[in-house]
Amino acid sequence: MMRPRSLRCTGTRFARRALLPALVAAAVTAPVQAADLLTIARDALQSNAELSSARSQTRSVEAGRDVQQADLLPQVDVSGNLTHNRQYETQQVDSRFSSGSGDDNYNGASLTLEATQALFDARNAREVEQSEREIDQQLYRLAATEQQVLIDVSSAYFEILRAYEVLEARRAQERAIGRQLEQAREQFEVGLIAITEVEEAQAAFDQARAERITAQSNLQVRFEALERLTGQRYASIDSLGDEIPIVAPTPSDRDQWVALAMQNNPQVLASQAGVEVSRSGVDIARAGRLPTVNAFANYNYADDDRDTLEGHTSASQVGVGVRMPLYTGGRTSASIRQNTYLLEASQYDFESQRRDTVQQVRSFYTQVSNDVSTVEARAQAIVSNQSALDATRAGYEVGTRNIVDVLNAEQNLYNAVADFASARYDYVINLLTLRQQSGTLNVPAVEEVNAWLDGGGVSFTLPENAESNDAVMDIGAPPRLEE
Numbered sequence: 001m002m003r004p005r006s007l008r009c010t011g012t013r014f015a016r017r018a019l020l021p022a023l024v025a026a027a028v029t030a031p032v033q034a035a036d037l038l039t040i041a042r043d044a045l046q047s048n049a050e051l052s053s054a055r056s057q058t059r060s061v062e063a064g065r066d067v068q069q070a071d072l073l074p075q076v077d078v079s080g081n082l083t084h085n086r087q088y089e090t091q092q093v094d095s096r097f098s099s100g101s102g103d104d105n106y107n108g109a110s111l112t113l114e115a116t117q118a119l120f121d122a123r124n125a126r127e128v129e130q131s132e133r134e135i136d137q138q139l140y141r142l143a144a145t146e147q148q149v150l151i152d153v154s155s156a157y158f159e160i161l162r163a164y165e166v167l168e169a170r171r172a173q174e175r176a177i178g179r180q181l182e183q184a185r186e187q188f189e190v191g192l193i194a195i196t197e198v199e200e201a202q203a204a205f206d207q208a209r210a211e212r213i214t215a216q217s218n219l220q221v222r223f224e225a226l227e228r229l230t231g232q233r234y235a236s237i238d239s240l241g242d243e244i245p246i247v248a249p250t251p252s253d254r255d256q257w258v259a260l261a262m263q264n265n266p267q268v269l270a271s272q273a274g275v276e277v278s279r280s281g282v283d284i285a286r287a288g289r290l291p292t293v294n295a296f297a298n299y300n301y302a303d304d305d306r307d308t309l310e311g312h313t314s315a316s317q318v319g320v321g322v323r324m325p326l327y328t329g330g331r332t333s334a335s336i337r338q339n340t341y342l343l344e345a346s347q348y349d350f351e352s353q354r355r356d357t358v359q360q361v362r363s364f365y366t367q368v369s370n371d372v373s374t375v376e377a378r379a380q381a382i383v384s385n386q387s388a389l390d391a392t393r394a395g396y397e398v399g400t401r402n403i404v405d406v407l408n409a410e411q412n413l414y415n416a417v418a419d420f421a422s423a424r425y426d427y428v429i430n431l432l433t434l435r436q437q438s439g440t441l442n443v444p445a446v447e448e449v450n451a452w453l454d455g456g457g458v459s460f461t462l463p464e465n466a467e468s469n470d471a472v473m474d475i476g477a478p479p480r481l482e483e
Contacts, residue, residue, distance in 0.1 A: 108304035130280030140270035241454030264439025
């Protein structure tokens, strides 16, 4: 088996040196510094719409706790009235008594000031506890959203680089087969080969051109995905360096990764917090059977302008009130049953999330471990396909192989180059996803991967008419692999 360092210097150097980039067609008036993964990740953490929404939701849940706490604090109300009164009387006054001079119309004013303080309210106290647990759950959800943004940005970033390298391979394949087509035409014109070989070469060239167009379109789509995550467009980004440590994940024990996930995965922790939120719901429902005790104080003031009355009236009260629910039509019992079922459902949700996370961690650990061997195998496949192409060309020169064999060997070589590039990016993306599932994906983890970039800017400016590249395409000899 090849060591990881040996594969760094084989297939990648071939792709970097021999497969010359031909993507940039627009003129650039001034050099633009390429953005790296860390810069784009920080941009996403600041401007990603989904993450901004999660932060606002967190602040809303925190404000909800203050709403619940307010019911346990003193409540002060003031009310007042201004009234105009008119009396309609049909009674006759006995002449033996003085009737006075009562007003038929008068104005009145009153003012009431009341203060209450909850002394014992189990329901409101449980609601405050539930709001605290909801904050914990929302904070875990926010952390999960942040990690999802990091993995989405990282995946989009490396998918762009993957699409770019695949496009380089397809363009080099198109040039190589185009050269083969030109040679076949020249040989046909002098009568060395039949027209069928020219047609075979033309068909292979058309196929290579179609694959190049598809790869070019895929690159544009990948680039748009990155812009959606950050809300920004980047002129170029740094490419992945040749010298990257393709090694098995650390720690090397899969169960240790599972244990990390149970302790740190924010989705697991959010589900666990959801169980506590539901348990608080049961406590709130049960508190509906308990009494409430409130202290109160009030002051009343009233006055009017009736001629027969002098001065005003006022009164005050201080006391303690108790309210005990005796029968609520079965509402309390039904609420207890309802919240008990919700608690049971949240426990099943937690178990489902736990099992899913365990499965995901184990799967990505296996994938990362296999990616190490896959990258080594893909690098060796480049060497083998280059040797096969050389041997096929030599056989074609002496007449033991036909042009179809050469074209197939050409295609196999460039497929191997594209597969090698994809294998490297599979390793990086799967490694970051493993860290996300284990709950250890953060900015320092992204910064560690960012150090693998070589600082070489990869531009994604495409010409308005991509087909114009065909007219000026340099059809050169296929590159040879360094030993």
